[in-house]
Amino acid sequence: MTTVAENIVATLRQNDVERVYGLPGDSLNGFTDALRKDGTIRWEHVRHEEAAAFAASAEAELTGNLAVCAGSCGPGNLHLINGLYDANRSRVPVLAIAAHIPTAEIGSGYFQETHPQELFRECSVYVEYVADPSQMPRLLEIAMRAAVEKRGVAVLVIPGDVLLAEAVAPRVTTIERAEPRIIPAQAELERTAQLLNGADKVTILAGAGVAGAHDEVIALAERLQAPIVHALRGKEHIEWDNPYDVGMTGLLGFASGYRAMEDADVVLMLGTDFPYQQFFPAKAKHVQVDIRGEQLGKRHPVDIGLVGTVKDTALALIPLLTGSHPTKHLEDARKHYAKTRAKLDDLAVPAGKHKPLHPQYVARALDRLADQDAVFIPDVGSPVVWASRYLTMNGDRRLIGSFVHGTMANAVPQAIGAQAAFPDRQVIAMAGDGGLAMLLGELITIVQNKLPVKIVVFDNSSLNFVELEMKAAGFVTYGTELQNPDFAKVAEAIGITGFRVDESDQLEDALAAALAHDGPALVSVKADRQELSMPPAVTLEQAKGFTLYAIRTVLSGRGDELLDLASTNFRQFI
Secondary structure, eight states, X not given: OOBHHHHHHHHHHHTTOOEEEEOOOGGGHHHHHHHHHHOSSEEEEOSSHHHHHHHHHHHHHHHOSOEEEEEOTTHHHHTTHHHHHXXXXXXXXXXXXXXXXXXXXXXXXXXXXXXHHHHTGGGOSEEEEOOSGGGTTHHHHHHHHHHHHHTSEEEEEEEHHHHHSBOSSOOOOOOOOOOOOOOOOHHHHHHHHHHHXXXXXXXXXXXXXXTTOHHHHHHHHHHHTOOEEEOGGGHHHHSTTOTTEEEEOSTTSOHHHHHHHHTOSEEEEESOOOOOGGGSOSSSEEEEEESSGGGTTSSSOOSEEEESOHXXXXXXXXXXXXXXXXXXXXXXXXXXXXXXXXXXXXXXXXXXXXXXXXXXXXXXXXXXXXXXXXXXXXXXXXXXXHHHHHOOOOSSOEEOSOTTTOOTTOHHHHHHHHHHHOTTSOEEEEEEHHHHHHTTTHHHHXXXXXXXXXXXXXXXXXXXXXXXXXXXXXXXXXXXXXXXXXXXXXXXXXXXXXXXXXXXXXXXXXXXXXXXXXXXXXXXXEBOTTOOOOOSSOOHHHHHHHHHHHHHHHHTTOHHXXXXXXXHHGGGGO
């Protein structure tokens, strides 16, 4: 007899799924036992189901293939939800098996009863309840195809008794991803070309949708003499080998990217869902290219919206462009970028003796010492700032994270998925101290699963980015201090080689040793709590906010905090 669970496992094997991330439970017994019997798909045991979903999300993003996670009924699969939100918003294909309570008990308020099909509806492209074995494997095939083609999360809610039931139709199907070419209509392309040909100052804003279209976007920029500004998720795809690159814009960006956008007559948005409306220039015209028509004009009104893949749209558009654009806009943007880049690099210097390290220095050293095909995964918060400004992409390196969902504690569990998928590749989690502590148990997962993950902890004893937001809004920092252990000793106790860095002259040796270590390693760096990650343009409201913060801080008896802030950041203003 072939059970429903065994048919699921056979289908996953047929579709080249190599591992499932999860935590076992009684309602999942049919599925985990089917994995045991099959023996070809590895059960990647984690300490919290949230980590399972994050790990699957990272694997799917790095490979482009379907990744799988599983949770037992009630609280078990409910723990998946944050990681599934991240995967769905990052638009990566993940299948979640959400086990359910016994079929006969559904609706009775049974032990651990929830309604997963309702809970997961907002964070998935497909979710369905399997009430009877006769629905399988059809619903599995629909779910897998939805995840692959819609690039999102598909959830199958299956009671434990259904998993153990005899399969009615135990067929096994291969789900292949379609690779269509999507090109706007010729009339739309000609109208776009007319607008671009008539503009003196065009700036390209490149997002994650330029993946696989690097050369075509560079050719488009050359024809338009357009500087290329990237959003965070576009960095790994377009920053490298790019003479038109002028940096990033947005809250994590820097001045040159902001300026190139602000000075433009036309902003050409390519595959980007850049969310911050205040960073779009008010006076420019906007052209947007996206494979999803519903995204057009979502962030800023557009003058022309084109539905198409970036690569194919660029190839169709280039022959229609005259190539007679003035070069001044590009030259000015490049000069501004060179000055901005130099100022940022000037901040990446060692701190004084017995002083906490500047996080810029840590990120720059890590960039220099890491492998040329390293995978970097920063925690949400200040580590993302330093990663976006100081890590160098080259076409082989990857930079992933919770860049859309924006959740704490993503770095280590995503590193688990990345390392499981690429055991011989250098995977580096740039962890905040708050993020690391939130899912600290996953350090045990790293050891148990023998994953050589490297972790660099920015230990500033605070929820640092939250403090920055408070200061910018004029609030006295409150509730953000963290009383941390010695993370290097914690790592050693768990079985991870640990290094502690309290002085700048210890950093490079510790990083080099950790990166070269044959196994997992953690470097805990005492980072400066008062380091400001300045936005590309300080608004009047932010300036007012910092003034209010200063006044309120003094009045609350914490004036020494202002002195530390001024001392740390004086070099940013000269």
